[in-house]
Amino acid sequence: MIFVSDTYNSSGNNSGEIADVDPDVPAGPLTLPLDQWHRARGGRMVDFAGYWMPVQFEGIIAEHLWTRENAGFFDVSHMGQLYLSGEDVEAALEAVLPIDLSTLPVGGVRYSLLLNEEGGILDDLMVTRWRTGFYLVVNGATKWDDIGHLREHLPDAVTINHLEDSALFALQGPKAFEALEQLVTGEHPLSALTFMRGGQFKLGGVDAWISRSGYTGEDGFEIAVPAENAAELADLICAQSQVKPIGLGARDSLRLEAGLPLYGHDMTETVDPVSADLLFGVNKRRRNEGCFIGADKVLPLIGAGAPTRRVGLAIEGRMAAREGAKVLSGETEVGTVTSGGFSPSLERPIAMAYVPADLAAPGTPLSIDVRGRKLAASVVPMPFVPHRYHRKGAA
Template sequence: MRSYALSEISNPDDDMDLDVVEPWLLPLDVWHRAKGGRMVEFAGYMMPVQYEGIIAEHLWTRENAGLFDVSHMGQLFVSGEGAEAALEAVLPIDLSTLLLGAVRYSLLLDENGGILDDLMVARWAQGFYLVVNGATKWDDIGTFRELLPDEVTLNHLDDRALLAIQGPKAFAALDRHVSGEHPLSALTFMKGGRFSLGGVEAWISRSGYTGEDGFEISLPSEAAGHVADLLCGEAEVKPAGLGARDSLRLEAGLPLYGHDLSSETGPVDAGLQFGVNKRRRVEGGFPGAARVQADLANGTARRRIGLALEGRMAAREGAKIFSGNQEVGIVTSGGFSPSLQHPIAMAYVDTALAAEGTALSIEMRGKRLDAKVVSMPFVPHRYHR
C-alpha cells in the first residue's frame, strides 16, 4: 500500500525512463496465461481480452457466472481529520446519507463541469474507499492531491487486487467460500462488507459493471490466484476477459470513460445526473457546480442515447449519425449484441432527436445503416435489490 500526505504525492512516473514504458502486469498475469487468456495492452496493463471467446464468455456470464480481473482499476482510501467534508468539496456526492458499508456512484468533475472520471465511493469505518478507472487513476490521484487539504491522507492500495464475479449464479458460487459476521446474503445491490474468502481477508461489495447480479472483491494481491482458483473450481464459474466485459456493459447501457464519457461531456448530457446527489444539486460547492446546475435547469444541446441497428453490421466508435442528410451526432460505443442478436450502440445526438423511436442513420464504410433510438439498458438489469 502506498500512503501519501497529499502535499508529498509525486508523479508515479517521475523516476521512470519515459522513452521506454513497459505495460504493467496484473497480479494474475501468469494465471491468465495458464488459463489460455489472450493478452492485450489496455490502460497501461497487459490484460486478457478473451479465453474461450468473447461471445461464449458473454453468454456464459448472462446465464451462469463469469470471473473478471479488474485489478487495473485504482483502489484508493481517503481518511483523516475532515475527510468527509473535504471529499464533498471534490465530488458532487452527499456523504451524510452514505451509511457504513454502502457504495455509491459518483463523478470527478473539472471546473467547467466536464467529467474527469466516474468512480465508486464506499464508506469504511475509518474513511472512504474509492474505485477509479485504471486509465485515469494517476491523473485522479493528482487531482485529489490538488483539491484535498494536507491533513487528509490518500492511500493508493496498490498491494490489492480486484476481482469481479458476475452473473445470476455468482452468489451461489461465492457463498460456498465466504464467512463473516454477517452472511453474504445480507448484501444487497451497492452494499459491501468484510469477509473471509477461502481464508483470505476481503472487502466484498454487491456491485459490478455487467448489469447482472454480482460481486466485486478487493483482496491482497498475493492471494488473488488462490481465490481465482477457488471460484473457477465451481461449476458455475468460468474466467471472462475484457471483450465480454465490454459487450456486457454495453448491453447494460453503462458508459465507459474515455469512450462515452470525457471532459467534453457533463453529467446531464451524459444522463448521469443521479451521480450528483440531490442536496448537492441545490447547494453546489463542488467543481463544475455552476454548469451542472445550469444544465439541470435549462437542459443540454445533446444527450447520450441508445440505438438499435437493423441488419448485422455494427456501428463503431466515431461513426457519424445523420437525420436525413444532416449530421446530428456521433457513436461512442457500438457492437453486436450477443444477447439480442442485433447491433446496438451508444451515442450523443442533438437533444431534439433523442426521443425513443426516432429514426436515424449511421455512416459506416461508405454505407448508411438504419437505426432508431431505444431506451437503455438494452438488456434489463438484474441487480439484487
C-alpha cells in the same frame, strides 16, 4: 481493511521511496498479479489501460452468454483502489465530488463523478464508506491523474492511500451468489448484501472486502483481496462449476447491453453529467446546495437541459457501428457513435451516441454512416438488456 499501500497527503508528498527510472527505456504495459494465471488458462493478452490483460479465453460471445446465464470471473485489478482518511474527510470529499455522503452508511457504495471546473467528467468512480474513511475505485487509465487531482483539491489533513497491493475481482452473473456463498465467512452472511452494499469477509481464510456491485448489469460482486493471495483465490472461485474466467471483450459487450458508459469513450472531460444522462451521480442535496467543483456549469444545465444527450440506438441488419461512426438525420450529420457492437443477447447491433436533445426521444429515426453505407437506426431506451441487480427488498 487496508492492504499495504503507498501513502500521500494532499500536498503530494509520498511517504515511500521512488525507484530510479531510465527515461530512455519505454515503460510498456505493466503486469497484474494474475498475469501468469491468465496466460496459463489460454487468455489472449492485450495492452489495456497500460496493463497486459486478457481480452478473451474461449471467445467473446461464448463468454458473454456464459456470464448472462451463469457466473463470470473478471480480473479488474488495473482499476485504482484508493483509501481516503483524516480530519473532516467527509466534508473535504464532498467539496470535490457531487455526492451526498451524509446519507451513505458504513458499507454503503455510491456512484459518483470527478468533475473539472467546466463541469466536464474527469472520471467516474465508486465511493464506499468504511468505518474510518472512504474507499474509492477509479478507472485504471485515469487513476494517476485522479490521484493528482485529489491531491491538488483536498486539504493537507486528508491522507490518500493508493492500495497498490490489493487485487480486485468481479464475479458477475445470476449464479454469482450461489458460487461465492459457500466460499466466504463473516460476521454477517453474504445474503445480507444487497445491491451497492459491502462488508468484510474471509474468502478461503483470507481477508476480503466484498461489495454487491459490478458493471455488467447482472447481479454480482466486486472482491478486493491482497495481491499476494490473488492466484490462490482466483483458483478457489473458478473451481466452482458455475464460474469461468471472462475477458475484456465480453466485459465490454455486457456493459454496452446494460447501457453503462465507458470512460474515455462515452464520457470525457468535455462531456457534462447532464448530457451523459448521469445525473444520478449528482445527488439531490448537492443539486440544491452546489459547492462542488464544476457546480457553476452543471447546475444550470439541470434546469435548462443540455443541448445534446447520450442515447441508445438499435440498428437494423447485422452490421455493427463502431466508435466514431457518424450519426445522421436525413442527410445531416447530427452526432457520433461513442460505443457500438453486436449484442450477443439480442442478436443484433446496438450502439450509444450523442445527438441533439430534440432527436433524443425514443422512436426517433436516424441512420449511421459505416464506411459509406447508411444503416437505419432508431433511438431506444436504455438499458438494452434489463438490469438484474439484487436490490433491497427484492425476492
